[in-house]
Amino acid sequence: MSDNKDELEKEELKDVNSNETSKDNKEDDYEKICYVCRRPESKAGKMIDMPGGICVCTDCLQKSFNNFQNVGMNVNISEEELKNLLNMPGVHMMNPEDFIRNVPHKQKIKKKKADGEKTEPVIDINKIPAPHIIKEKLDDYVIGQEYAKKVMSVAVYNHYKRVATNTMDEIEIEKSNMLMIGPTGCGKTYLVKTLAKLLDVPLAITDATSLTEAGYIGDDIESVISKLLAAADNDVEKAETGIVFIDEIDKIAKKDTSRSRDVSGESVQQGMLKLLEGSEVEVPVGATSKNAMVPLATINTKNILFICGGAFPGLEDIIKERLNKQAAIGFMSDLSDKYDNDKNIIKNVTGDDLRKFGMIPEFLGRLPIVFTLDGLTEEMLVKILTDPKNAIIKQYQKLLELDEVKLEFTEDALKTIAGKAIEKKTGARALRAIIEEFMLDIMYEIPKDDHIGTVKITKEYINGTGGPIIGMRGQNCI
Structure with missing residues (x-):
């Protein structure tokens, strides 16, 4: 009996040790972040561990020592004055317990692998599902919209082939961002959500209605990438190969009637240009806005696929106006109400129609794949x-x-x-x-x-x- 008891105790001790080891390994995957300047270890350098489980970089520690020296040289406070100062309402001495507020896990950044260290590719080209397989899976959930499902399946497949073969040869494949147009309730958002379930890649869905130009109330444009980073468990390498779906993109159309600064319209389109094309942006980790208490991570949007969607109400009238220009009096003329009952007139959309709606040419140029969804019968x-x-x-x-x-x-x-x-x-x-x-x-x-x-x-x-x-x-x- 004693032997069995000893064996059980050894196994329990082994399980506890293995759990602690796995926990330590998981923590080792994340970088330390300076409690003062909120910079990660990769930018601030080696961290110094302080009481209470906090970390401070050498720069901030040196600044603190310099401040202490300046105070010691220029300020003379008696013991009585110091006691009165500390007894003032709202003032107290800082104890180590006051610092036991570690950086939340959602604001920790995963470490990047060293240059010499062999890493597995983020995307395995052999595991990318073929377009017909993606479409078959979409058919189980989405009714109709055959053309839209085919376009999305091919675009996603080509995007991840592009990511997987990015460094294989000198031929660089361009990114194919998408713009999907369709009436309300036809399945735009549902298509992307279903695609997110089928593909094991980080995906962020956001609305363009909350976006404003930097410096104004609302979410900055970088908050779109911040949501993608959160979906990738703060793994920068994984987030750099994800998908971002921006819904209600028609709500940031340029407004001709307003004389004031269009901070939630044309300015947002201009701010998104570099984001869509591919650039390095600094985004807040675990938050949607930049501030002094939130660490920042640098993300390259070169391999992030952007899908924009919107109902574009009123676009049908713009298309009808263009198509009815040839209507005239005579036997061979078109009737002015010829397209009034056409439910799928949105299929005739062109870049000129979208520009007239309020989308700037530079923005449309970065969304090369434009497709429409049918109205539901x-x-x-x-x-x-x-x-x-x-x-x-x-x-x-x-x-x-x-x-x-x-x-x-x-x-x-x-x-x-x-x-x-x-x-x-x-x-x-x-x-x-x-x-x-x-x-x-x-x-x-x-x-x-x-x-x-x-x-x-x-x-x-x-x-x-x-x-x-x-x-x-x-x-x-x-």
Whole structure:
């Protein structure tokens, strides 16, 4: 018995030691940061460990010693005066306990590998999924938008081939940033979020609405890269091969009516030019704005793929105006209302239309791939309700399955829901609002009766002229 007890104690001690070792190794992956100037070890040099677990660089320590010497030479304070000063309200002596505020983990930067040290490539070219595989996975979640899915699959595949082969030969492949245009609720953001799940790369999604020119209230343009760094667990090398999706890009269009400085429009476009093209920028670590208490990291945006998306409301009118210029009186002329009922007129967009909308030419030049998404039809909305892996109907069926109730929808009911969604003109977002409305009473009443086994939603119930068909357990609803 004693031998077994000794062996168990040895194993427990071994586990504790291994856990401490792994914890130490994880901490060794991050750089120390000066508590005073907030510079990392790679910039400030060797750090000096102080009581309370804080670190100070030699420059800050030397400045402190110099200040002490100056005070000692020029200022003479008696013991009584010093005691009165320390007893003043709001003044107290600093103890080591006051410094036990280590730099948060989210503000620590991972160390870069030494030049001579062999490192594994950030992107393995053999593990990059082919475009058709990426598109097949997107098909499981996104209905329609075949052209958009094909463009995104090829662009992402080529981007990571470019990153993987960056130093293999003298041929330098240019970066292919993307601009996606489509009506609200057609799946722009959902496409990128789904792509983020499929690819094991850091991805940051942000809105352009909060961005302003540097020095004004709001997020600086560098905050976009700061979010990407946080998504990469503060690993600079990993963040430099990530993807950034900037939504609502149409909201930073140039405003002609305003005479004041356009700090959230054209100025933001100009500030993003170097970011899109590729440059080294200093970004705050663990925060969205630069200040004295936040460390900074230098990130090269050369290999970061930027995807911009927006609904561009009013762009259809600009396209119609351009296409209707040839309309005239006569037998061979075009009618002025020829394109009024064209739901996919956005496909005819050109660079001139976007410039007229308010996007500056330099900004558009750094987004070479421009593609559009189709407006959702009734048939597409019906498929969105039922086909994807996480379809809305499947979500409600799962909820009622937990109460041992089977939920069904008639074909006419699905078409009626799709028709109501088209009337709202908010795309796929309208589907959940409609379903939540008529499912409220069902989700409230079903748990009351344990004998209910099936519920069938009909067209009449959705239109408010009838009710759902309820079936008891052991029976089928008709």
